[in-house]
Amino acid sequence: xxxxxxxxxxxxxxxxxxxxxxxxxxxxxxxxxxxxxxxxxxxxxxxxxxxxxxxxxxxxxxxxxxxxxxxxxxxxxxxxxxxxxxxxxxxxxxxxxxxxxxxxxxxxxxxxxxxxxxxxxxxxxxxxxxxxxxxxxxxxxxxxxxxxxxxxxxxxxxxxxxxxxxxxxxxxxxxxxxxxxxxxxxxxxxxxxxxxxxxxxxxxxxxxxxxxxxxxxxxxxxxxxxxxxxxxxxxxxxxxxxxxxxxxxxxxxxxxxxxxxxxxxxxxxxxxxxxxxxxxxxxxxxxxxxxxxxxxxxxxxxxxxxxxxxxxxxxxxxxxxxxxxxxxxxxxxxxxxxxxxxxxxxxxxxxxxxxxxxxxxxxxxxxxxxxxxxxxxxxxxxxxxxxxxxxxxxxxxxxxxxxxxxxxxxxxxxxxxxxxxxxxxxxxxxxxxxxxxxxxxxxxxxxxxxxxxx
Numbered sequence: 001x002x003x004x005x006x007x008x009x010x011x012x013x014x015x016x017x018x019x020x021x022x023x024x025x026x027x028x029x030x031x032x033x034x035x036x037x038x039x040x041x042x043x044x045x046x047x048x049x050x051x052x053x054x055x056x057x058x059x060x061x062x063x064x065x066x067x068x069x070x071x072x073x074x075x076x077x078x079x080x081x082x083x084x085x086x087x088x089x090x091x092x093x094x095x096x097x098x099x100x101x102x103x104x105x106x107x108x109x110x111x112x113x114x115x116x117x118x119x120x121x122x123x124x125x126x127x128x129x130x131x132x133x134x135x136x137x138x139x140x141x142x143x144x145x146x147x148x149x150x151x152x153x154x155x156x157x158x159x160x161x162x163x164x165x166x167x168x169x170x171x172x173x174x175x176x177x178x179x180x181x182x183x184x185x186x187x188x189x190x191x192x193x194x195x196x197x198x199x200x201x202x203x204x205x206x207x208x209x210x211x212x213x214x215x216x217x218x219x220x221x222x223x224x225x226x227x228x229x230x231x232x233x234x235x236x237x238x239x240x241x242x243x244x245x246x247x248x249x250x251x252x253x254x255x256x257x258x259x260x261x262x263x264x265x266x267x268x269x270x271x272x273x274x275x276x277x278x279x280x281x282x283x284x285x286x287x288x289x290x291x292x293x294x295x296x297x298x299x300x301x302x303x304x305x306x307x308x309x310x311x312x313x314x315x316x317x318x319x320x321x322x323x324x325x326x327x328x329x330x331x332x333x334x335x336x337x338x339x340x341x342x343x344x345x346x347x348x349x350x351x352x353x354x355x356x357x358x359x360x361x362x363x364x365x366x367x368x369x370x371x372x373x374x375x376x377x378x379x380x381x382x383x384x385x386x387x388x389x390x391x392x393x394x395x396x397x398x399x400x401x402x403x404x405x406x407x408x409x410x411x412x413x414x415x416x417x418x419x420x421x422x423x424x425x426x427x428x429x430x431x432x433x434x435x436x437x438x439x440x441x442x443x444x445x446x447x448x449x450x451x452x453x454x
Contacts, residue, residue, distance in 0.1 A: 015359040017119060017350070018175035018370075020435070023448035025109065026174050028290075029181060032101075032297070033162055039301025040163025043381070046309035047407070054314030066311050077245055083311040083394070087386055090304035092240050092254035094382070097300045098188045099258015100293045107263040108287075110182050119353060120179060124186040126349025127377055128154040131341030135333040142329025146398055149330060149391040151198065153337025153409065155191045155383035158184035159301055161376045164414045168422045171432035172373075173364045180373055183346070191383045195249050199390040202247035211242035211253060219260035222288055249390065261289040305382055312385045315403040330398055331405040338378040338409030339416070346374035364431045372420035378413025380406060 020026070053062045066083035080088065105111040110120065131153040139146050158181065165172065172180070218235040221228070236257055244250035265287045317325075325331060347370055354360070361367065388402035421428075438445050 015115065015357060016362045017354055017359050018173070018179055018365045019362045020174050020447065021110065021178050023444050025178065026435075026448065028104075028109075029174070029178055031294075032181060033177060035297050035301050036159045037162040037166045039298075039305060040159035040161070041166070042302055042306040043157075043159050043309050044163050046306040047313040047381070050310050050312070050314035051407075054316045055318050059316055059318075062314050066314075078241065086308045086311040087389060088244060088250045089240070090308055091382075091386060092251045093296060093304040094300045094308075095188075095192060095251040095254035096236075096258045097293060097297050098185065098192070099255040100261055100289050100296075101185050101258075102189055102255070103259050103261060104263050104287075104289055104293070105182060105185055110178060111186070118357075119350065120182040120186050122349045122353045123179075123183050123346045123374075124190060126345035127156070127183070127187065127342045127374070128190055128345070130345030130348075131337030134341040135337045138333035138336060139329050142332075146330040146333075146392075149334070149388060149398070149402065151191075151194045152384050152387050152391065152402060152406065153334050153341055153380060154187075154194070155380045155387065156184045156187045156342070156377045157379050157381040157383065157410070159305060160379045160381045160410065160414070161417075164376060164379065164418055165421070168418045168425070171425065171428040172369075172421070173362070173428065173431045174435055175362050176365060176369060176373060180376070183373075183377065187377075188383070189255075191387070192252060192255050195387065195390065196252045199387070200248050204246045206246075207242045208246035208248060211239050211246060211248075212256075214239035214242060215253065215256045215260065218257055222261050225288070227288065251386075258289075261292055263287045263289040308382065308386075312389070313381075313403065313407065315400045315407070317404065325401065325404060328401055330401050331408070334384075334402065334405035335409040335412065338380050338384075338406070339375075339412050342378040342380070342413065343371070343374040343416075346377055347371055350374075364427075366424070368420060369424060372417050372424075375413055375420060376417035378417070379410045380413075381410050384410075 021029075050062070053059065056062075067081045069079055069081050070085070072079050102111075111117040132150050135150050135153055136147060139149075161180065161184070214235050218232060218239065221231060221235075236253075239253045239257060240250050243253040347367075350370060351367075361370075384406045385403065388399070388406060392398040392402060435445055435447055437447070440446070
């Protein structure tokens, strides 16, 4: 009687972090990153123009432009200046796209699988809690003035981060790119929750109920496949207007509207995706959320966010005592939160998750790669500036200090991330070549058909 010898060599681990996702998910990710990268370049352009303009001999015109009120005396508290319209109005489009992406992730993306969702959720939580704790600790040690800004260093700006990757020509493996995008999406969910709960100055329940009713009517139409623009757009505007009148930040309406849109394409009863039988597989092909995201993401990335940056990033430093500015507790707290809090929080929570679950990194990924991504998450431009406005207001003495701190922390994080990631560019290029190889010419790279092919 012969005994079968067990195979030699280590067994493959049951769970790998940052592993490659499906081909459908990879295609969706590539489309999103392509749009956001272009948007990131426009965002940076808007921020640079704002900084140059605010420190030029024509700085008064920059201030006057932001203070223009297009229609004074408007009802429903809509007599807002252009800078506020950019923050409250245009960013509602940004958060609508965030809502669509969140819905897609929960229904058909990585967040649908609890095992894959655990990693970006844990990383996002660590990357928000530690910066907030660092901010509070620094501000308390400096006298406690400015605690209301504790949430400023907790956000990640995916467009700015992708622009940094484009500048350094980094070819991150698909698993890391998916992690970065999902992390940013979860981060945005937590950020809008914080804004709704902690930065609502006044609360009026009747307009809020009316706003929710408008969102409900919007949901009924989109769930039934009614895409009448003449009905959906007025309902969305009504929801935004009523949410603004309620005292809750109006951008919350954008997220709620995005959440109502169906992700999966309507299919015959009992049928999933025609090729695979998986209903989630068709999410990016015919679902209304995918079509609306394809239509509105370029508007968000290419128009809404850059215009917000133009109005929000301009800070005058001429004649300012830079030494005193850099010693200010609020500035130190924000910079430390973005640079150290985000990186240590994300890296540390991921490392602890790996130890707790006995998971291993994907073969193409190293801990140095994760450190680079964690540093990149310290780029917190758009939402950080928005939270700074909500925390202190445009008329406060802390307003300009917050802008300087967010810009400085984001630039430092971007520079450190670029340094770490660029050292591995040769390895990333080899991985990217494998992820593009399609030897049989069927339009699907081989690694997505044969995951064990290396």
